[in-house]
């Protein structure tokens with residue numbers, strides 16, 4: 001057990017797939033894993049460990065934002081000997097250059113957040129994905145005939161804001177979209193020498209207010225789930 005995860009030592013696989021939403025973790029376990037076991041449900045943040053094509057994988061939620069993914073990824077890396085975390089989430093596009101359902105493989109996460117600085121003394125405001133998971137995602141996408149665009153992403157603390165203009169940091173680091181977790185995940189992995197990647201599906205186009213509808217969401221996210229699972233067994 002760790003402070004926020006009640007799984008026993010040995011009940012978490014070396015590779016963890018991390019959607020934000022606990023029910024999405026359950027969906028992946030129910031639909032893609034065999035012999036899936038619920039190994040932690042503290043605070044309703046579900047973690048399931050099961051097999052995908054014969055390899056043990058854990059799927060567990062991160063919750064929303066840097067504090068939440070910061071806690072879960074740190075405890076997974078340090079208390080459960082996890083080597084690789086692949087976040088699978090959604091993002092909002094800053095322009096119509098991206099389309100709904102586009103899949104992104106995050107190269108660098110840029111943020112105004114002080115998380116990396118005050119947690120680990122990392123001064124940079126953009127942190128790259130860590131280790132080999134990013135390359136494996138690219139290879140796997142090619143094999144599956146999918147496009148996973150290598151992209152910088154704005155990782156923000158803010159979902160609702162007064163000013164609709166694209167934030168300065170996103171412009172400076174050439175980030176076409178925004179989400180809320182990759183920067184803290186990459187910071188933890190960088191500090192601890194672990195692997196971390198982030199795959200995102202574009203779920204909304206901010207200037208036009210287009211959104212993936214509730215009934216499109218499941219099918220749209222299945223592609224990203226399959227890409228992450230096929231990457232995880234490499």
Ligand code: ADE
Pocket residue numbers: 090091092093156158159178179180203204206
């Ligand atoms: N995740 C999905 N859409 C988002 C948005 N518009 N802002 C921040 N995170 C998001």
